[in-house]
Amino acid sequence: MSATVVARGGSEALALRGTMSRVAQSYSNPYLAGFGLGLVLLAAFVLMGRGLGASGAFASVAAAVSSSVSPETTRSNDYFARYLGPPGAPRIDWLLIELIGATIGGFVSALFAGRLRLSIERGPRITDASRLRFAFMGGAVMGVGAVLARGCTSGQALTGGALLSVGSWLFMGAAFAAAYAVAPSLKKAWT
Amino acid sequence: MSAPFFEYGAFGEAASLGVALIIGIAFGWFLERSGMGSARKLAGQFYLRDLTVFKVMFTAIVTAMLGAFWLGWLGILDLTRVYVPETFLAPQLVGGLIFGAGFAMGGLCPGTSCVSAATGRLDGFAVVMGMLAGVLVTGIFFRPLQAFYESTPRGSFTLPQLLGVGEGVVVLGVVLLAIAGFRGAEALEQRASRTRSE
Numbered sequence: 118m119s120a121t122v123v124a125r126g127g128s129e130a131l132a133l134r135g136t137m138s139r140v141a142q143s144y145s146n147p148y149l150a151g152f153g154l155g156l157v158l159l160a161a162f163v164l165m166g167r168g169l170g171a172s173g174a175f176a177s178v179a180a181a182v183s184s185s186v187s188p189e190t191t192r193s194n195d196y197f198a199r200y201l202g203p204p205g206a207p208r209i210d211w212l213l214i215e216l217i218g219a220t221i222g223g224f225v226s227a228l229f230a231g232r233l234r235l236s237i238e239r240g241p242r243i244t245d246a247s248r249l250r251f252a253f254m255g256g257a258v259m260g261v262g263a264v265l266a267r268g269c270t271s272g273q274a275l276t277g278g279a280l281l282s283v284g285s286w287l288f289m290g291a292a293f294a295a296a297y298a299v300a301p302s303l304k305k306a307w308t
Numbered sequence: 309m310s311a312p313f314f315e316y317g318a319f320g321e322a323a324s325l326g327v328a329l330i331i332g333i334a335f336g337w338f339l340e341r342s343g344m345g346s347a348r349k350l351a352g353q354f355y356l357r358d359l360t361v362f363k364v365m366f367t368a369i370v371t372a373m374l375g376a377f378w379l380g381w382l383g384i385l386d387l388t389r390v391y392v393p394e395t396f397l398a399p400q401l402v403g404g405l406i407f408g409a410g411f412a413m414g415g416l417c418p419g420t421s422c423v424s425a426a427t428g429r430l431d432g433f434a435v436v437m438g439m440l441a442g443v444l445v446t447g448i449f450f451r452p453l454q455a456f457y458e459s460t461p462r463g464s465f466t467l468p469q470l471l472g473v474g475e476g477v478v479v480l481g482v483v484l485l486a487i488a489g490f491r492g493a494e495a496l497e498q499r500a501s502r503t504r505s506e
Contacts, residue, residue, distance in 0.1 A: 144349075147363035148490075150342030154364060155371020157334045162376050164327050166312030167391045169335055171419035172443065179444040196450035196457075211328045216422055218332020219339065223423030226340035235428045238347045238415075252347070252434035253441075255414020256421065259407050260442015263418065264450075265457060266403025268393060270417040273400070274365065277393040279372035281467040281478055284395030291404025296412040300354035303412055307351040 142230040158275060165211075168276025172263035174216035176200050196264070212272075240307040251306055262292075311379070315389040336423050345423040347415030347431055354412050357500045359493035366486045377479050397460035414438065 144150075161168050180200035184191040191197045192204075200210065227233045239248035263269045266288050268277070274292070277285020300307075310316060314324050342364045343349045352358030379385035411417055414435045416424050421439060424432025446453070468475045 144343035144360075145341040147342050147360045148367050150338050151364040151367025152371050153341070154335070154338040154368035155375070157331060157338060158368060158372035159375035159379075160334075161331050162372065162390050163311045163379065163385055164313050164331070165324065166315040166389045168372075168393075169331070169419075171417070171422070172439075175418060175439050175443045176447065179440060179447050182440075182444060183447065194447065194450055195454060196447045209325060211324060214325050214328035215332035215335065216419070218329040218334075219336030219419060220332075220422045220426045221329075222333035222336025222338075223340040223345055224336075224426040225333070226337045227345070227427040230341075232340075233428050235430070237430045238424075239431065240348070240351075248431050249434045252414045252416075252431040253438035255410045255412070255416075256418075256435040256438020256440075257442035257445075258410030258413060258438075259418060259435075260410075260439045260444075261446045262403045262405070262407025262410055263439075264403070264443055264446040265399045265453070266407060267396065267400070269407065269419070270365075270411075271419045273393060273404075275368055275372075278365075278369045279376060280390065280392045281373070281475070281482075282393045282395060283462065283465045283467055283470050284397065284400040285393050286467065287395075287397065288400045288404040288407070291401050292408035292411060295405040295408030296354050299409045299412045300351075304355075306413075307348065307415070308355060 141232045154275075155279075158279060161276075162279075167211075168272065168280070169215065170212045170268065170272035170276065171216055171219075172260075172269040173200075173212040173272060174210065175260065176264070177210040177213045240305070242305050242308075248306070251303075311385040312389050315386070335419070336426070339420055339423045340427060344420045345416075345427045345429065345432065347424060347429070347435075350417075350420065351412070351415040356496050357504075359497055362493055363490060366489060370483055370486045373479060373482060377475065392464045392466065395462040395465040396458070397462060399457050399459060402456075410442075 158169055177200045180191060180197040183194070183197055184201060192201060224233070237245045237248055239245065259269065266273060268288070270292070273285045274289040278289060310318070313319065314327070339345060343360055344364060349358055350361055353361040376385060376387060376390065380387040414421070416432055416435045418439050421432050421435035425436050450457070467478045471478065
């Protein structure tokens with residue numbers, strides 16, 4: 118099927134497209150969903166003594182990719198080495214399993230809500246191709262930032278934020294400040 | 309005192325991976341429920357049209373913060389055994405700035421990009437692949453970055469330590485800040501929807 122486009126983000130567009138199949142539910146109340154998310158984070162503290170994360174899982178995959186090409190250089194790389202298991206034994210990373218779970222959870226939630234749809238979401242003034250370019254570039258830039266900052270919105274902002282870590286609040290402030298600073302120059306991509 | 313259960317040996321490594329999967333599923337579920345798998349919804353945060361990101365994030369932070377604080381106070385959760393992300397001032401400031409620029413460009417963060425891809429959005433999948441490429445390339449060229457990466461270490465450093473006040477004061481401060489933020493967010497959204505309908 119050809120990729121559909123969300124012309125106006127939000128429930129009205131979803132409902133409109135939903136008439137093609139079953140009607141998509143509108144999203145939950147953000148405070149209610151945030152409360153649920155907070156309980157999940159609290160459960161991670163209570164059960165594991167650690168919080169949530171996402172970029173660490175990407176680092177595990179990146180280390181595995183690098184190791185499959187060149188095991189020696191990867192092991193001597195101080196960043197990748199900690200994401201590798203002891204020689205010979207594969208290391209199953211907690212965050213990688215957690216992020217696989219998050220992907221499954223997102224899929225199941227969208228399935229139940231009638232929100233599964235092959236699409237490219239973009240602003241009304243750019244093409245699908247440039248949206249995909251922006252998405253890839255944005256992801257790559259975030260990758261650089263997440264390595265330097267030792268985490269992302271999950272591991273730093275949410276987890277470190279709830280645990281009142283100074284570095285995490287610094288990260289959160291810097292990330293939002295930068296996003297607001299560059300947003301006007303990206304206006305064509307989103308509005 | 310029995311929590312964190314894993315830290316106190318209530319279950320082992322294998323079971324911890326089962327816990328990872330279940331916690332992950334719940335994490336992804338609430339992200340998708342709130343619409344955080346939608347790049348346009350997230351980008352709306354940066355144009356002050358849709359402040360879902362702020363509302364969801366700060367409700368989650370306040371909930372987990374209060375939960376941890378009270379469970380610690382009741383002696384149920386040993387907070388000294390909960391890992392607090394270590395602080396490295398300069399790399400986290402610079403990393404945060406770079407990360408935020410990428411976030412506005414891609415419209416999704418690493419966790420939400422996985423949810424977005426899982427719901428069939430190809431742009432979400434492109435963010436996932438970009439993120440992987442970014443981490444891979446930065447990792448490969450880590451050596452020249454390493455000195456900066458390890459600079460300005462402050463260890464496990466919290467806001468109560470920084471401000472020299474009790475934890476309860478900071479917790480209350482964050483709650484008040486969040487409530488003020490929520491009121492502001494609602495007002496901004498109303499103004500944005502009025503401007504659009506005119």
